[in-house]
Amino acid sequence: MKEISVRTTVRTQLVNITSQVASALSELDPGATLCHVFVPHTTAAVVINEAADPDVARDLAAAYQAMVPKIPFTHAEGNSDSHLLATLLGSSVTLPVDDGRIRLGTWQGIFFVDLDGPRSRRVWVSTGR
């Protein structure tokens, strides 16, 4: 397992970590068929989506916040919206690996999603075969 560090600068932010995941994978099992990317935080997530136009990541961040229902929350830290979105987006993604490299579609990238930043965050990369 390899650990990646991510530094976010605003509360809701998508950070493209594709090259960091690829680099971590190259130091793990060369015969892997699967790459697993895991976020060990409860107010952050990881998704795969378009990496070409940065407007997409900005639209996603705005839409996530707009989807949070306007209901009273109980959790004393005041960030139940972040926990909610973390469970909807998911704590991990799994990618196919071929000949030691991540296989992604033409427009896809891997994005760390901070939902309660700015913070210093970690991502764990593992393999399966």
Added chain:
Amino acid sequence: MKEISVRTTVRTQLVNITSQVASALSELDPGATLCHVFVPHTTAAVVINEAADPDVARDLAAAYQAMVPKIPFTHAEGNSDSHLLATLLGSSVTLPVDDGRIRLGTWQGIFFVDLDGPRSRRVWVSTGR
């Protein structure tokens, strides 16, 4: 593969199954690098989120119900909201395994999410390496 049983008591409920998953894993491949937790139901899901403050799980259950759009549904059983949330939250989670143990962040736990309880439910735990 090992099967876990979960009994829920209300319609929408998160049940912390972390220790049951850890126990199932200990009876599977000791050399595993990945642990896969799968829900074989269409109105339930599994998520990873905060296990320290039980208010978080309660806030999540309330927020899931509040996010269901108020549109007419066709499915005759009347639980299309449960199917909808099951697809958004997901039927499985995958976790890194190191030295035979699940690796989770400090505040994370694994939660079975019933979206159409109360029922007796099952969860399947598998490994990859």
Added chain:
Amino acid sequence: MKEISVRTTVRTQLVNITSQVASALSELDPGATLCHVFVPHTTAAVVINEAADPDVARDLAAAYQAMVPKIPFTHAEGNSDSHLLATLLGSSVTLPVDDGRIRLGTWQGIFFVDLDGPRSRRVWVSTGR
């Protein structure tokens, strides 16, 4: 890795690909314990849900569209709603495999979800063990 082709006919559509995934799996590793189904597109997803009543898939398609928040989007292609739903539903599912066969619950099927069709799409099937 095996590739599946899917042809959609409307903008938002769920297509049951369970038998195609099972067929692809039978040509891959017979000793696999996990089956990974990956969508290499940024405006499509894959989910597991009820395959018995086709009304469920229709209700899901309608509900996904109804959940998109009514906010102004920046991305020039005008399909930020599709990117949003793709990240919420997810780019892949992972299934347990036993004795060379996918293990699913009684009512479950695997659905390709087009969120910006009609298009010709691809799905990649891989294994882990």
